[in-house]
Amino acid sequence: MSKLVGGIEAGGTKFICAVGSGPDDIRAEIRIPTTQPEETLGKVIAFFKEQQEKYREQLRSIGIACFGPIDLNPHSSTYGFITSTPKPGWKNTNVVGAIRKALNLPIAFEHDVVGAAIGEAAWGAAKGLSDFIYITIGTGIGGGILVNGNPIHGLVHPEVGHMRLPHDLKKDPFLGNCPYHGDCFEGLASGPALEKRWGMPGYQIPDDHPAWSLEAEYIALAVSNLILTTSPQKIILGGGVMQRSHLFPVIRQKVLGILNGYVQARALLDDIEHYIVPPGLGNRAGILGSLAMAQQIV
Amino acid sequence: MSKLVGGIEAGGTKFICAVGSGPDDIRAEIRIPTTQPEETLGKVIAFFKEQQEKYREQLRSIGIACFGPIDLNPHSSTYGFITSTPKPGWKNTNVVGAIRKALNLPIAFEHDVVGAAIGEAAWGAAKGLSDFIYITIGTGIGGGILVNGNPIHGLVHPEVGHMRLPHDLKKDPFLGNCPYHGDCFEGLASGPALEKRWGMPGYQIPDDHPAWSLEAEYIALAVSNLILTTSPQKIILGGGVMQRSHLFPVIRQKVLGILNGYVQARALLDDIEHYIVPPGLGNRAGILGSLAMAQQIV
Ligand SMILES: Nc1ncnc2c1ncn2[C@@H]1O[C@H](COP(=O)(O)OP(=O)(O)O)[C@@H](O)[C@H]1O
Ligand SMILES: Nc1ncnc2c1ncn2[C@@H]1O[C@H](COP(=O)(O)OP(=O)(O)O)[C@@H](O)[C@H]1O
Ligand SMILES: [Zn+2]
Numbered sequence: 384m385s386k387l388v389g390g391i392e393a394g395g396t397k398f399i400c401a402v403g404s405g406p407d408d409i410r411a412e413i414r415i416p417t418t419q420p421e422e423t424l425g426k427v428i429a430f431f432k433e434q435q436e437k438y439r440e441q442l443r444s445i446g447i448a449c450f451g452p453i454d455l456n457p458h459s460s461t462y463g464f465i466t467s468t469p470k471p472g473w474k475n476t477n478v479v480g481a482i483r484k485a486l487n488l489p490i491a492f493e494h495d496v497v498g499a500a501i502g503e504a505a506w507g508a509a510k511g512l513s514d515f516i517y518i519t520i521g522t523g524i525g526g527g528i529l530v531n532g533n534p535i536h537g538l539v540h541p542e543v544g545h546m547r548l549p550h551d552l553k554k555d556p557f558l559g560n561c562p563y564h565g566d567c568f569e570g571l572a573s574g575p576a577l578e579k580r581w582g583m584p585g586y587q588i589p590d591d592h593p594a595w596s597l598e599a600e601y602i603a604l605a606v607s608n609l610i611l612t613t614s615p616q617k618i619i620l621g622g623g624v625m626q627r628s629h630l631f632p633v634i635r636q637k638v639l640g641i642l643n644g645y646v647q648a649r650a651l652l653d654d655i656e657h658y659i660v661p662p663g664l665g666n667r668a669g670i671l672g673s674l675a676m677a678q679q680i681v
Numbered sequence: 682m683s684k685l686v687g688g689i690e691a692g693g694t695k696f697i698c699a700v701g702s703g704p705d706d707i708r709a710e711i712r713i714p715t716t717q718p719e720e721t722l723g724k725v726i727a728f729f730k731e732q733q734e735k736y737r738e739q740l741r742s743i744g745i746a747c748f749g750p751i752d753l754n755p756h757s758s759t760y761g762f763i764t765s766t767p768k769p770g771w772k773n774t775n776v777v778g779a780i781r782k783a784l785n786l787p788i789a790f791e792h793d794v795v796g797a798a799i800g801e802a803a804w805g806a807a808k809g810l811s812d813f814i815y816i817t818i819g820t821g822i823g824g825g826i827l828v829n830g831n832p833i834h835g836l837v838h839p840e841v842g843h844m845r846l847p848h849d850l851k852k853d854p855f856l857g858n859c860p861y862h863g864d865c866f867e868g869l870a871s872g873p874a875l876e877k878r879w880g881m882p883g884y885q886i887p888d889d890h891p892a893w894s895l896e897a898e899y900i901a902l903a904v905s906n907l908i909l910t911t912s913p914q915k916i917i918l919g920g921g922v923m924q925r926s927h928l929f930p931v932i933r934q935k936v937l938g939i940l941n942g943y944v945q946a947r948a949l950l951d952d953i954e955h956y957i958v959p960p961g962l963g964n965r966a967g968i969l970g971s972l973a974m975a976q977q978i979v
């Protein structure tokens with residue numbers, strides 16, 4: 384894993400680009416605001432061209448962990464595109480094509496959250512694991528799921544944020560704010576859902592507010608369903624909302640209560656502190672994951 | 682796939698054993714009631730010994746699709762065992778060990794429902810697919826999930842029957858009959874749940890009874906959650922309850938309603954008749970799957 388590669392964490396507000404071979408060897412890094420595709424991708428390409436001149440054949444490939452929806456079907460004519468995004472100007476943008484044409488390097492392309500999961504597997508909380516989940520709970524809720532060492536793609540890709548969960552309207556009359564589903568997981572438990580339900584942004588809600596027990600309940604229900612459907616060896620919970628670290632012990636206890644002993648696995652029953660964990664790489668999972676993705680294809 | 686192999690569908694009421702190379706080439710088949718391990722496995726071994734004399738080296742391997750819980754961890758000292766089953770006499774039974782010792786052949790070992798899924802991939806409704814789910818809705822609810830061509834194992838294995846779903850107590854005051862969870866998927870929608878809620882066994886409930894709309898609702902919620910967590914290319918619904926084929930169109934419509942256009946995939950939006958389907962092999966999926974499993978290891 385010591386190959387020199389490039390990585391791009393392509394987000395809706397900024398693109399982070401880096402050249403390096405791992406967390407302890409970042410040779411260059413830059414942040415570019417996400418404006419229009421031509422401008423943003425132009426700056427990305429300029430950065431890597433400069434690096435390419437510096438390192439020549441040493442720079443072997445580029446990994447892109449990208450905001451979605453994206454087309455990951457290698458047989459599709461729009462493979463490597465950002466497809467139907469509401470983000471102005473970015474609909475039908477050929478991200479992979481633009482980078483490949485300019486740099487002539489092999490390119491690995493994945494969802495941002497899958498990139499973060501791959502980063503955690505390479506250098507973070509999921510080191511050495513073949514089956515685990517990285518969930519981010521922030522403005523939206525998304526999940527990267529690895530099974531037998533590889534991301535799930537299948538029909539399209541998982542969208543764990545939109546799972547339906549038990550919702551007791553007596554306990555929580557908030558109807559949810561997902562424009563598609565109302566009270567799906569994201570509609571009930573994302574940062575904006577917290578803000579809408581309680582009338583203040585999540586980071587202003589005090590630790591002893593009843594918001595958190597409810598929040599932990601929904602996260603625990605979603606985590607339990609994920610354990611029952613994808614049987615991960617570990618679950619990593621990241622994103623803005625999970626910065627509230629007092630949520631972790633509550634979520635862990637609720638997961639044990641929900642599963643009620645049905646899943647007979649030591650990792651869960653005897654050691655849940657190491658089973659449901661924060662990201663090992665913090666907010667560096669995405670950009671480091673894009674480097675790990677690039678290394679995997681050369 | 683024309684190798685001659687043996688297969689065992691090891692069920693709680695009967696063991697089916699067969700020798701063949703596929704659905705059109707079954708050389709011998711036998712049904713053995715599940716009594717005590719020594720007696721049942723003794724008869725299984727006697728059957729295969731006879732076949733082994735007949736076919737000698739032609740008979741290359743044995744696949745076992747087994748009722749659970751079983752130990753699938755190849756590094757475990759109880760690999761190949763039926764572990765903590767409530768079935769009298771079967772707790773801690775070394776199924777793989779007994780068969781291997783007697784026959785000296787390579788053995789593939791999987792959950793019954795994963796075996797059925799592998800059968801459907803070899804010769805049934807999932808031919809050629811890498812990512813799909815086989816769910817059986819009968820006395821219990823179980824699922825075999827293939828991702829990138831392989832079963833999910835991970836921590837242990839999926840237990841999709843115990844997923845939690847929205848449950849509106851006003852519409853359906855039945856509290857569910859799962860001894861662990863009450864109103865999990867199985868607690869709400871298995872054959873015994875139908876029977877307990879409506880006071881008659883499922884096969885006696887007429888087609889126009891309100892039971893079926895509710896049943897389709899829970900199945901559709903579970904299917905939707907599985908689409909959002911494992912992104913299958915197809916979902917096969919089998920088992921006793923799904924013999925009520927009028928459920929299929931209702932489930933399909935409800936899944937489209939629940940997802941509400943969020944998952945943008947043609948297979949789902951334009952062709953759901955071929956996306957949520959009955960098993961192609963009917964009740965032969967398990968035994969044929971055990972043959973396919975055996976063929977995959979030689
Ligand atoms: N400390 C905090 N406590 C609770 N909520 C927070 C906290 N920090 C950020 N959030 C919420 O998380 C969301 C932002 O998530 P974040 O993961 O930081 O970004 P994004 O999802 O947009 O990439 C916002 O809704 C914000 O209110
Ligand atoms: N035609 C039917 N309609 C509704 N329910 C049925 C039907 N046939 C069987 N069942 C129910 O399915 C369950 C048995 O499921 P099955 O898949 O046949 O066996 P098992 O799950 O025990 O292997 C029982 O609860 C039975 O009442
Ligand atoms: Zn939603």
Ligand SMILES: [Zn+2]
Nearest residue numbers: 843859862865
């Ligand atoms: Zn249950």
